[in-house]
Amino acid sequence: MVRLTRAQQQERTRAAVLAAAKAEFTEHGYALAKVDRIAERAELTRGAVYSNFPGKRALYLAVLIEVAGGVASEPVTPPESxxxxxxxxxxxxxxxxxxxxxxxxxxxxxxxxxxxxxxxxxxxxxxxxxxxxxxxxxxxxxxxxxxxxxxxxxxxxxxxxxxxxxxxxxxxxxxxxxxxxxxxxxxxIELKDSWAPPHLPFVTPAKPYADTWDAPGGLVDQISGKEADLASDGLITVLGAGRLGAAEEAVRSGEPVTIVVVTGDPAETGSLVRLRVVDLLGCLRRVFAPEVWHQVQLVLDDDALVASALGLTDPGDETEAAVRVEDGVIVARSSGRGAGHAVSVAQKTTQKTTRKATP
Structure with missing residues (x-):
């Protein structure tokens, strides 16, 4: 008999719970589904279900993520317009x-x-x-x-x-x-779209830094499906689930940007964000080549590894912080509203000053 490791047993239990939950939700819907019946379907105890998922909503979101992730990507012909x-x-x-x-x-x-x-x-x-x-x-x-x-x-x-x-x-x-x-x-439709958020001129300037950046590994870029490159030069903006709209403030810098999403509740709030991201990207990959997002990485950091590496304490849904990395060194950092913009502007100012000082 092959003896499973603890991690393997946990993974098997989680898979059994998810399969049972999918069957329960398919038969009864969300409102009428019962955790006790899910446990019976999985031939597990109620406690075993709750040791993997804190509640029915977390279970339901996990099932939806699995369904959304099952959409196959196909080779695409880039659209002409x-x-x-x-x-x-x-x-x-x-x-x-x-x-x-x-x-x-x-x-x-x-x-x-x-x-x-x-x-x-x-x-x-x-x-x-x-x-x-x-x-x-x-x-x-x-x-x-x-x-x-x-x-x-x-x-x-x-x-x-x-x-x-x-x-x-x-x-x-x-x-x-x-x-x-x-x-x-x-x-x-002529929408006259422009980029001029009224609060940006009042954002507190980023602070210059000279800290070595020890980038965590093993995190996945949701866009490419590959391991995220957090060590290269560019901006890293850490956004709580309640601040995701601020991502554009870093993206408009025109520089390489890694958007890192954190939350105080990975099982439910984090799963809700993951569901929407996975579902959308499943459609986008069928239309666009991955290269269109070559300047952007998106990391769903349930364990707040990036936030911890940056020294952010107790990151949650309202977190908004950003750093600029150059040659393995954090050269500017900011926190609060407009952090991504503040860091990108600080970098552009530094480049301008360097050019003027060079004979």
Missing amino acids: VHDALENFARAWLERLPLGGTAWGGRLQLRSLDGVLDDEHAREVLAQAARLEALLLAIALEAGEPGRRVRLAELALILLDGATHRAETAPGFGDPFDLTHACRHLAD
Whole structure:
């Protein structure tokens, strides 16, 4: 008999719980599902379930993440225009939806959060995650043609989120071909998108530093699926789940940026963010080549390894901090609102000063 290690046994138990939970949610839906029945399905004790997941919502989100992560990526032909990109993205999004009615299994496929986010904080996090989603889609759209396209990305996601909700509440209503056509022509709307947040001129300047940067390893860049490179030159911005909308402040620097997401509640809040990221990237990869995000990495740091390495104490959902790394040294750092912008501006100022001082 092969004796399993403790880690292997824990992984097997977790897999059994997830399989049982998926069956329970498929049969009964979220509201009527019972943790006791999940334990019975997995042939485990109730305590064994709770040792892996703190509650039913955490279990449900974990099941949705597994469903979303099961979408296969395919080789893509880069879109020739923003119109093509939006149409192809809409098609990839809509192909995830069930063809028939919305029995409970179909609602898993829809990534339904109906009745799940029953508190204000969770809804606020979902709104911040939506801003991060729009930024990731906008970066891809901007790769083909210059100009900020975040508002365009937001419109597309609102339309497609609405289609998902309608598929749940009124299955069969709406023609997917009409929706993809509508998304294509969103690019014709003149939105006069610009990047000028009113608070940025008042952000506290970053502080100069000269600390050796000991970058943690083993973290995954969600965009590429490869190990994140945290040691190279660029900006690292650490954002709590309630501050994800600030990611653009670092991205607009034009420099390599690593967005690190932290939370005080990895099992639920962290899983909600992970679900949205995994689901969106599954669609994006079917339309865009990974190179369109070559300046951006996205790390979901459930264990706050990066925050700890940066000396941030007790990182939570409202964390906002950033550093600039050069040649293995942290040369500037900032915390609080506008931290990513403050660090990028400090770096640009340093470069300007260096150029002027050079004969």
